[in-house]
Amino acid sequence: MAELAEPDPLSGDADDTSWVPRVDMEFKSDEEAYQFYNHYSKVVGFSVRxxxxxxxxxxxxxSRTYVCYKEGYQGNRKDESEVKKPRQNERTGCLAHLTIKITANGTYRVSEFHPMHNHELVAPAKAHTLKSHRVAKKARAVIANAASQKAMMECLVRQAGGYRQVTFFSVEDAADKSWAPKVDMEFENDEKAYQFYNDYAKRIGFDVRKAWVNRRSSGVIISRTYVCYKEGYYGNKKDETQVEKHRIRPNERTGCLARMVIKLAKNGRYRVTEFQPMHNHEFVTARTAHTLKSHRAANKIRNVEVNSVDDSSVAAKAIHDHASGQDASSQHLTFLSMEYKNYLPVKRKDAIKPGDVGAMLEYMQERQVNDPSFYYAIQLDEEDRVTNxxxxxxxxxxxxxxxxxxxxFDTTYKTNSCSRPFSPFYGVNHHKQIVIFGAALIYDETKESFRWLFETFKTAMYGKQPRVILTDQNPLIRNAINLVWPCTTHRVCVWHMYQNxxxxxxxxxxxxxxxxxxxxxxxxxYEEEEEFVSAWENMLEKYDLKGNEWLKMLFEDREKWAVAYGRETFCADMKSTQRLDSISGMLKEYLSPERxxxxxxxxxxxxxxEQRNAELQADFHATPxxxxxxxxxxxxxxxxxxxxxxxxxxxxEFEMSMxxxxxxxxxxxTIYEYxxxxxxxPKVHLVRFDSxxxxxxxSCKKFEFVGIQCRHVLKALDIINIKELPPQYYLKRWKKDAKVGSLRDNLGLATDIDPSSSKAMRLSSLCRIISIVAARAAETVEGYTFVQNQSDQLxxxxxxxLQARPPEELQIS
Structure with a gap:
């Protein structure tokens, strides 16, 4: 059995054994363990599989096992008599191997190392010819141990068939810069890692391609490699004789090995595990770097610029003027009005299909004829195109x-890019069922559009404002609510937050x-502020997320969404818009733009x-x-x-109070505390009772938040022998007779109308009352018949x- 080869004579220290694997050695990743064992094999004189x-x-x-390239035996799968070119059996059943296993902290520990081989080892001078040490087939000209970068470049250029002057940008000068990649750098996601490497490439003078990617079955990226645009080689797939001369692709790649590799870490961030800065080609100048593919910002800037102007409801001509008004003196002008020309129509092309507007108007008018209380409004832009x-x-x-x-106010259509921009206003009735208050199609998401929408809703509801409104985190919606409903409490939907x-x-x-x-x-x-803050900080610490910018922003806005805040505001037990899932499911098929x-x-x-029929059924089952x-x-x-x-x-709650x-x-x-x-x-809640x-x-504020008394109050009442809940704690909106009683008392109708006011105001107030009476009466045949009979008497x-009044009092005022 062959002895182990001597250490690398180039190492200069024969006593240094740090390059030799040992049991219990640890590595950050399996790839790092492979690289270490591969380096050892190169020094010793064998290849690794x-x-x-x-x-x-x-x-x-x-766990993973790396073995000697002569491990096991190989043979032709077919019978040897049927094989025209039998493969040479070079394996000897060598037992040399290295096994690693994952530890509790996520690193990999060497659990087994067998150094002995049963074959002759190659000399260190020839180790580079073995497969695991071989450079890419067409990139062998790259000399890893070249004395200088200039020598490497000269060798590659001469081998290509001639020498030309190469202007080489020294990457050593960039190595210490903050914008240069380094091993163990971390990024929030793979896209930010790409942007960082792309910015570095632009400063150096090369282009970047997204090369290999490794994903889990769920689609999450485990690792990704970004390479120089001259990495590898390519040629025409067909034989050159079959390709027309003017269509032959020029071979611009040189087999460059420059790259950056990122891998998913335990904290959910992406860590740089490999960075190779050396190139084998000429760099472009700083003046022309913006022309490289990955640095061309025309498309991205065009979309951002046009969107930002279009979001302000500016006409297309004005946007074109904005686009054409870019600084023409800039040498790196990337926003071209010719590129803009077709973008805005494409942006709105998918909004409303041909024929939709006419069909929609006909439908709305027909509904208004059948239901005089039906209300609709359409917003147009300066060019008379429907926006909302x-x-x-x-x-x-x-x-x-x-x-x-x-x-x-639900905007879950945003989670589905292939859906119409349908956004309903809704709440819950006294049966805990969804009730729709209104609906909108939002084709133009701007501050002005949302303001128009909320003002239109307010007008349709005769000025009545909600006590609280739940929306997503859109700042445009928040600003519009503050302008239209300044006295309404705005809460952020936690379901949307979870989706984000x-x-x-x-x-x-x-x-x-x-x-x-x-x-x-x-x-x-968490219903208490201290508990919430403590749990949040523990979560950040546990998952190493203290530097996450999105979570920082979320915590700063916590009073808008956290259960521990705003519990004194009544929300009808609606913490989020997820209650609309059933409706979204029913509408999903018809929300497709293809319909x-x-x-x-x-x-x-x-x-x-169907919803309203379900409410009638619930009303029947709730009868005394x-x-x-x-x-x-x-x-x-x-x-x-x-x-x-x-x-x-x-x-x-009553059962839990027991x-x-x-x-x-x-x-x-007269105030008792319990x-x-x-x-x-186990948290203590304080109950105060005023006899x-x-x-x-x-202190839990459940009644203020949900409208139903909590278990703590019910227990306190039981202790002081009060067997009935005071009537004021049965909210009208949760009772069986929630929709019974005086219109003025229940709805606040006409309380602010002076009988001596204008005829138009009196007419508006009466129409409001009669429309609500008609809507309620139309739910049943009995109600319809009763109102019809009473209308004659009325x-x-x-x-x-009118006949008893003098004519002068009947003049229009």
Whole structure:
């Protein structure tokens, strides 16, 4: 058996054994272990093969074995008599190998190392001819140990058939710059790593290509390699005799080995694992670097420039003037008006298809004839092109006056690029069902467009403003709400935030099995500020995300979305717009731009009818004749007041109160304080009870946020022997009779109209009242018949009033 080769004589230190593998050595990655073993094999005199590998279901490598190139035996798979060119059997069954296994901290430890070979080793001078040490077939001219970069360049150029003067930019001068890549640098995502390397390339004078990429089954990128644009070689796939001379592609590649390799780290960021700065070709000058493909910014700048101007609702001609008005003196002008020319029409081409506008207008007018309370509005730009559309009907208006205290404005169409820009306003009724207040098609997302939309919605609802509105994180929407509804509380939809997190933190989600759970708890679970802040900081520390810019921005805006903030604002138990999932599913097929807009509008109308029928069914099941048998006095009271869906929520709180413990904290005059601890949450909640007026307040603020009393208050009432909940804690919007009573009392109608005001104002107020009455009456045949009969009597009575008035009092005012 052959002995191990002597150390590399070029190393200069025969006693240095740091290059020899040992059991328990650790490496950051399996690739680093391979490179170390490969270097050792080159010194010793053999080649390495990557043999067995063991992976988890997620794709993470658990263990790997690297073997000598003569490991095992090989033979022809077919019978030797059938093989025309039998392969030479060079393997000897050598047992030399190196095995690594993953550790708990994510590194790879050498678990087994066998150094002995059963064959003759090659001399170090010839080791470079072995396969694992061989340079790429057509790039052998690159001399790794050249005395200088200039010598390397001269060798390559001469081998190409001639020498030409090469202007070489010294990469050593750039090595210490902050803009130069370095091993172990980290980036938030692969695109930022590409942008960084591309910026470096522009400063040096070469172009960048995105080469190899390795993904998991889920699509997450594990590793990626960015190479010089002259990497490798290419030629025409066909024989040159079959290719027309004017179509023969010039071979500009030189087999350059310059590259940067990034790999996904445990913290979800991408770490530079390999950086090769050396090139084998001439660099371009700084003056012409912008002409290289990866540095051409015309398309990107064009889109950003035109979008920014178009977002301001500027006419196409004005945008063209803006595009043409770029500084012509710039030598690197990348925004050309000729390139702009077709962009804006393409941007809006997919917005509204030919024939959609006419069909939509015909549909809206037909609806208005059948339903006089139907309301629609269309926004046009300066060139009379449709940009946004809003519509609603009488039933939706009535629902808004009953349940419009909490509104969601849904823009989930943004998560699907192949969907119409459909955005509904909606809330929840007293049965915890979705009710649509209005709908919009938003083709132009600008601050002015959103402002127009909210003002149009406000007009359609006769000026009534919601107490709270939930939207996504769009700053344009936020600004528009502040202008149109300054007194309305704006909250951010946490469902949208979670969707954005999957985009900005996708690598972290894939790299950890527990991050999704910890992040979700921060979004939904922590009701106290201290708990939330502590959990957030622990999450950042645990997953090494303190430097993540998106999470920093999210935390700064926490008062808009975190459960721990704003609990004094009533949200009707709507933390997000995810309640609309069922509706989105029903509309998904018809939201496709391939469908006619008229088909979508009619399907949306059918869906509204189905929802309203479901509400009628729920109203029937909530009638007093269908009673709920309850074991306690308070539950019987709640069952008689609440709808069945809301009663289930209250019943759960009541049952949970049975497991709470109470401690009397004392009293000040008529105010009693109790410390209540829930079994599932050891946190102490403080309940205050004022015996003078029956006021109840809990530190958890569930009643203020949801409108239903919490388990802590119910436990405190049980301790002081109060068996019924004070009537003021049964909110009208959750009760069975939520839509019963005086229009003025329930909806605030006409309370601000002076009877002596103008005829137009009186007419507007009466139309508002009658449209709501008509919408409610039309839900059933009995209601329709009753209103129809009463209308004759009402009209006769009005005529008697008019006849009794002197003519001068009937003049139009």
């Amino acid at each position: 990557k043999a067995w590998i063991n992976r988890r279901a997620s794709g993470v490598i658990i 559309v809003f519509w609603t009907d009488g039933k939706s208006m009535a629902d808004y006056y009953y349940f419009g205290d909490a509104v969601c 997190a999957s985009k900005y933190l996708g690598q972290v989600f894939q790299g950890s099995r527990t991050f999704a759970y910890d992040f979700s708890r921060c979004l939904f679970d 006619d807009l008229l088909q979508f509008l009619k399907h949306f109308e059918r869906m509204l009818d 004749s269908i009673s709920i048998i309850a074991p306690s006095r308070m539950l019987r009271q709640a069952a008689s007041e609440y709808t069945p869906a809301v009663f289930e929520m209250f019943q759960r 497991d709470c413990m109470v401690h009397n904290s004392g009293a000040v005059e 410390k209540v601890i829930s079994e599932e949450n 003078l007026n029956g006021t109840l307040v809990c 009209f006769d009575h009005v005529c008697e009033i």
